[in-house]
Amino acid sequence: MKLGLWRLTFATAAMLVAALAIAQYPSRPIRIVVPIPPGGAPDVAARVLGQKLSEAMGQPVVIENRVGSNGVIAADLVAKSAPDGHTLGLLADANIAINPHIYRKMPLDTLRDLVPVASVAANQFVLAINPSLPAQTFPDFIEYARRASPPLHYASGGNGSQHHLTMEMLKLRTGIDMVHVPYKGGVPATTATVAGEVAAMWAGSSNAGQIRAGRLRALAVSGAKRSAQYPELPTIAEFYPGFENSIWLGLFAPAGLPGAVLARLREEAKRALESPDLKEKFNTAGGLEPYVTTPEEFNAVILRDHAKYARAVRDLGIRVD
Numbered sequence: 001m002k003l004g005l006w007r008l009t010f011a012t013a014a015m016l017v018a019a020l021a022i023a024q025y026p027s028r029p030i031r032i033v034v035p036i037p038p039g040g041a042p043d044v045a046a047r048v049l050g051q052k053l054s055e056a057m058g059q060p061v062v063i064e065n066r067v068g069s070n071g072v073i074a075a076d077l078v079a080k081s082a083p084d085g086h087t088l089g090l091l092a093d094a095n096i097a098i099n100p101h102i103y104r105k106m107p108l109d110t111l112r113d114l115v116p117v118a119s120v121a122a123n124q125f126v127l128a129i130n131p132s133l134p135a136q137t138f139p140d141f142i143e144y145a146r147r148a149s150p151p152l153h154y155a156s157g158g159n160g161s162q163h164h165l166t167m168e169m170l171k172l173r174t175g176i177d178m179v180h181v182p183y184k185g186g187v188p189a190t191t192a193t194v195a196g197e198v199a200a201m202w203a204g205s206s207n208a209g210q211i212r213a214g215r216l217r218a219l220a221v222s223g224a225k226r227s228a229q230y231p232e233l234p235t236i237a238e239f240y241p242g243f244e245n246s247i248w249l250g251l252f253a254p255a256g257l258p259g260a261v262l263a264r265l266r267e268e269a270k271r272a273l274e275s276p277d278l279k280e281k282f283n284t285a286g287g288l289e290p291y292v293t294t295p296e297e298f299n300a301v302i303l304r305d306h307a308k309y310a311r312a313v314r315d316l317g318i319r320v321d
Contacts, residue, residue: 025085025261029060032251033078033089035071036157036185041204045121045249045288046090048281052272057264067184070158070320071095072103075252079113083256085265088117093248094162097305101313102160102320111306117251117262118269119298121282122291124223124246125166125202126230128216130193133200138220138234141200145176152199153179155189159320163189163202165309166222166245168316173240190216204247205229205287222246229287248291250298266295 030053032046043065050061066074075095081087096110108114127138135141145152156163159182171178178200183189186204193201194215203216208229210216220234221227224244236243251269253262272278273290282288293301313319 025264026057026059028086029062030054030057030085031062031064031087033064033066033074033087035066035074035089035091035095037065037067037187039206040157040186041121041123041206041247041288042090042092042249044206045282048278049090049120049251049269049272052275052278053268056268056272069103070099070160072099072106072108075099075110075114076107078252079108079110079254081254083254083258085253085257085261087254088265089114089252090120091250091252092162093250093302093305094160094165096250096252096302098160098162098165098309098313100306101310102318104319111302113255114252115255115257115262116295116298116302117253117265118273118295119248119250119291119293119301120269120273121249121288122246123205123248123288124221124227125162125204126207126211126218126227126233127170127200127220127222127236128193128203128207128211128218129200130196130198131214131217132196133217135219136217138236138239141219142174142176145178145200146174151177151179153181153197155192155198155201156180156182157186157189158182158184160318162245162247163204165312165316165318166202167200168318169243169245169312170236172316173236173243208287248301249288250302 032050034043034046036042046063050063054061066077074089075091078087078089100106100110135144154167181198189201190207192198211218218233220236222245273292279290282290
């Protein structure tokens with residue numbers, strides 16, 4: 001009886017401590033770690049979402065850009081942070097579902113050491129070239145690249161990034177040869193393409209201004225259907241049926257996050273993502289679309305893409321030491 005009472009008292013105390021911690025959350029500024037330099041899609045999404053979370057939760061949300069190793073550095077920082085909800089990561093599918101297959105040594109297990117908080121945004125890429133190239137259409141570019149000697153160079157946001165894999169998938173499907181030049185994020189890759197250091201890239205939604213200004217020439221999109229942002233551009237699948245590669249961004253926390261804190265974050269993130277002003281800011285700032293799912297749906301997407309990219313990396317033979 002005494003043992004049972006002790007257990008009951010201990011359990012009650014633990015529940016009170018947990019309830020107190022939840023009641024005080026967040027007790028200091030929340031940090032959202034972003035794996036790319038300022039200006040790219042994850043950075044834009046983090047800043048817009050962070051402002052909404054700050055308003056709802058009564059604490060500043062600070063964006064910290066930790067660049068390197070295709071997001072491994074940022075993801076590892078989040079995974080090794082205290083699981084108290086004060087450090088989160090705005091990470092891309094490449095960081096979660098591609099890196100484990102291309103890096104021989106990973107400091108974390110992205111499926112085990114991180115917990116998905118919420119899907120945040122979804123988008124597709126735009127195949128963009130330096131306007132000095134003579135190609136005016138996607139078929140023109142493929143023919144031009146096929147004949148180029150030496151091969152054309154293309155930029156990506158880093159080894160193993162979605163930019164990288166999508167172009168390698170295009171090369172494999174079309175039979176063209178191009179040389180990969182990795183940069184530390186989509187913004188420097190865009191700068192290089194605009195400057196003519198490389199011929200082409202898969203541009204993200206944050207490059208809309210460069211495309212509108214004529215500093216990049218857009219030829220096609222990578223998604224399964226035409227983009228609302230660029231309805232005049234064909235999909236690659238219109239020429240090569242079945243070709244499709246879209247991207248998603250998600251909010252992640254260290255594994256071990258208390259259930260009540262996770263529930264609070266999910267609730268506030270969902271409310272923010274469903275707000276009309278966030279959608280407008282996403283579209284205005286970077287052409288992003290809010291991506292709202294249930295936790296179960298998002299987890300299924302992560303597992304699906306983890307398996308999909310395992311096959312793609314194997315078929316393409318991409319590895320990073």
